[in-house]
Amino acid sequence: MSQAKPRRILNSSLPSSFRQIRLELAREAEHPLGDSGIAYVFIGPLDSEGLLDPKMWRQHREASRVARFRPGKPDDLGHLIHRTGGHWAFHYDISGEHDDETGYHFAEEKFEPGEYVSITEEGGTHTYRVVSVVPL
Secondary structure, eight states: OOOOOOOOOOGGGSOTTEEEEEEEEOOBTTBTTOEEEEEEEEEEEBOTTSOBOHHHHHHTGGGOEEEEEOTTSOOEEEEEEEOTTSOEEEEOOTTSSSOSEEEETGGGOOOOTTOEEEEEETTEEEEEEEEEEEEO
8 A cells, every 4th residue: 555645734825824833831830931842833824814715725624734842742744724613723643533632722813923822632721832933
C-alpha cells in the first residue's frame, strides 16, 4: 500500500486572513506567574474583528494546524477543527473520533494580543493568554 504524501501548504497560497497565533498558560494556582513553556501555536483564519472565521476555515481546513508544547515532552502536532454547533477544537488523533482539547467559547473570543481564552484539556479547563497574532 502506498501512502499519499500530504500536499505542501505554501503561505503564499493562503488568504491574507490567516494568522499564526501563540497562546501561553496564564496565571493559575500551580503557575502563579503563568508558564510560557505550556503553550499552543496554531494557524487559523481570523475575520476583520479578530474572530475565527469558519467559512474561510472550511475552504482551507488542511492549513489550519496546531502545535502543543509541554516542558519535557515531545511537541504534539494536529489540526484546528470546527464542529457542528460552532465549537472549535484542537485535534491530534486524526484517525480517531475525539477532540483532544476544546476551545471554550472560541467562536466568540477575539484573538488579539493581551486577550485571554480558555481551553478544556485532560484534567480541566485552563486559561491562556494570547501572546502574538502575526500574518503568515
